[in-house]
Amino acid sequence: MxxxxxxxxxxxxxxxxxxxxxxxxxxxxxxxxxxxxxxxxxxxxxxxxxxxxxxxxxxxxxxxxxxxxxxxxxxxxxxxxxxxxxxxxxxxxxxxxxxxxxxxxxxxxxxxxxxxxxxxxxxxRQLARQESEYDEGPDFVMGQSKKVRDVISMIQKVAGSDAPVLIMGETGTGKSLFARRIHLKSSRARRAFLTIDCAALAETLLESELFGHVKGAFTGAISAKRGLLEEAQGGTIFLDEIGELAPGTQVKLLRAIQEHEIKPVGGNKSIRVDVRFISATSRDLRKEIEAGNFREDLYFRLAVIPLHLPPLRDRMEDLPLFVDHFVKRFNKRYKKQIHRVDQGFMNMLKTSPWKGNVRELENAIERAVLLADDETIHMDSLLFGSPAAGGPDNREGALLLKDVIEEAEKQAIIRALAEADGNRTLAARNLGIARRTLYDKMGQYQLK
Ligand SMILES: Nc1ncnc2c1ncn2[C@@H]1O[C@H](COP(=O)(O)OP(=O)(O)OP(=O)(O)O)[C@@H](O)[C@H]1O
Ligand SMILES: [Mg+2]
Missing domain, CATH: 3.40.50.2300 (Response regulator)
Structure with a gap:
């Protein structure tokens, strides 16, 4: 640039x-x-x-x-x-x-x-932008669920210290977002926040990326290069997908953390570094340790403060907050004026498994906002184009839609029944339908 x-x-x-x-x-x-x-x-x-x-x-x-x-x-x-x-x-x-x-x-x-x-x-400027984006929270949904409130109060307690934090959670649960938030709540907020994607780079490249290299350290090292650890001096290093780190790099990283020192690749002089480590993984590191893929000593160094971000399906009480948040965001981005979300759409959101967690939800809402052509998001906004679009596909779309609604309904009922331990009165109440209707639907979907 x-x-x-x-x-x-x-x-x-x-x-x-x-x-x-x-x-x-x-x-x-x-x-x-x-x-x-x-x-x-x-x-x-x-x-x-x-x-x-x-x-x-x-x-x-x-x-x-x-x-x-x-x-x-x-x-x-x-x-x-x-x-x-x-x-x-x-x-x-x-x-x-x-x-x-x-x-x-x-x-x-x-x-x-x-x-x-x-x-x-x-x-x-970038820091300031991130700060206004993340810190004051217009882009951050806290949520009511106990699990998330616990994480947030933990963050408030540990942000000020330099203790290494390990964030665990499935993909899309907000690990990167939370990592940045911890940084911005810390005394290092005005210094660098650098992310290293441990999964993205080959072992040798990753090392020179992390620790830097001296001129001539390897073919192509035509000049000396500073490593990111040194670049982040005074700030925070975010090691994303730490579970992907190769064994050799794990040893070197461990040394860097223990001794606050790094040695550039090909060099023999150590450099002092003052950085805080935040790492994240979507793997179960305990299992990786048992399997011999991840060093236990490194794990303990990184996970002084362990944080677990719950998957979206375990914090469904936060769903309406997220929906509201994302609808507002995409209204703004796409100059739309959506004020309502119909019940069918909401029910479908409630029954989706959300394997991609908040990111998947965010994408779904973006699509829905984009496709909605009045001020309400309808059920069909989730998967299909605008129904008013006409054209030969319209019939097929309508048909599919019916299937989708039925499937969503069926899933909602199965879920409600499981959650109510088979108690149909309770399940019907949780679904917001009459008991009679529940029986009818169970018959229709052949659920016992
Ligand atoms: N609490 C939240 N409030 C607002 N947006 C959120 C929240 N949690 C996650 N998101 C949004 O969901 C998307 C995924 O979040 P993020 O990238 O932090 O997840 P991740 O756990 O790091 O995923 P991956 O494992 O794929 O790297 C982002 O666009 C993020 O803004
Ligand atoms: Mg991430």
Whole structure:
């Protein structure tokens, strides 16, 4: 990705030189010949970094920085300063400038600063976005179910500590979401949160990804690379699908956790790392340990705080909350105005096994919202296109729909009967139908 850059200086020649320097490589450069012009440019577009001269006749570097900060906390500002203004440049870093550079300088030095600033700004912006997304909860459903409330109160207790957390749960139960939430509730919230998908990378690649490598460590290692553990310094590392970790990598990770130290691949110097570990798995790690696939010592290191996220089918009392939440979200995304969900649809949701858990529900609702053409989601929104669409398939669709309804009904009855231990009065009440109707339906579906 290119770094977009705004350079501000009242000296046209200097501006021209910098512009031509940065027009090669990974930059997109815009220039402004005064503080005023800079503010105008900033009103039109956002930049990954702003480089500004300190002394300018109209608005000086510090004033420009202050004005930018009034509306924008994140865009990094680098101040270029002559000898006479170093003190004010130092002052500027206290006011939130990313750095300053003293004229004359080598363009390469400015380039290095700009790249760092731009990456830093991006990370901060991303963090802020995640925070507003996850932290204040517009995108997070807590739920009423006891199981989830227990998890949440546990998170509140442990978030502040650096204790490693292991999140267990089936696919789609919210492991990644919860991992991020723990990070955002911790004192490391303003630092990096990096995810490593242990399942996605081959063993050797994963190691160099985690620990970094030195130049020449293996074919293709043309330069040294920092590992993610070092990259996350001060922050949190999220090891996703930890159960997939190869035995060799398990040993090295264990050492990193125990000693707070890593050794880049091919290197012999250890580097201190200060990171918090959160891991997640959808496997039963106890079984993996018994089968000899996962080290028990590593398990104990990672699972100081174990959290179990319940599958959706074990927290069905939260279903209406999720439905409401996702309908609102997709209303917004697809500019729809759905206010109601009909009973048939709801019943179908209630009886689905939700093997894909919250993710599957989310997808189902997205589809339903997308397909619904009035303000209600009907049963048919779940699986079929709009019934008003017409066309030769319509009859077949209607027929299928009937089957679907019957199947859903049948499943709901089986479930209700099982939950009521065969007590039909209770089952009928839980289903919200008369006992007589229940008997009729049981006959119809040949349920005894
Ligand atoms: N409590 C919740 N509130 C709102 N959305 C949720 C919640 N739990 C899960 N989701 C949503 O469900 C989807 C799946 O969640 P997430 O990716 O965290 O699951 P996961 O357990 O990490 O899945 P996988 O094992 O496949 O990695 C996401 O889109 C997430 O936003
Ligand atoms: Mg996940």
């Amino acid at each position: 290119k770094h977009s850059l705004l350079i501000v200086d009242d000296e046209p020649d200097f501006l021209h030189v910098l512009k031509s320097y940065f027009s090669f490589g990974d930059f997109e450069v815009q220039t402004a010949a005064s503080g005023e012009a800079a503010l105008e440019a900033l009103a039109q577009a956002t930049y990954d970094a702003v480089v500004t001269d300190m002394a300018m006749p109209d608005i000086n570097g510090i004033e420009l920085l202050k004005t930018i900060r009034q509306t924008d906390r994140y865009t990094p500002v680098i101040i270029m300063t002559g000898v006479g203004t170093i003190e004010s440049a130092v002052e500027a870093t206290k006011l939130g400038a990313f750095h300053y550079i003293t004229k004359p300088f080598k363009p390469q030095d400015l380039e290095n600063l700009v790249v760092r600033a731009s990456e830093h700004g991006r990370m901060n």
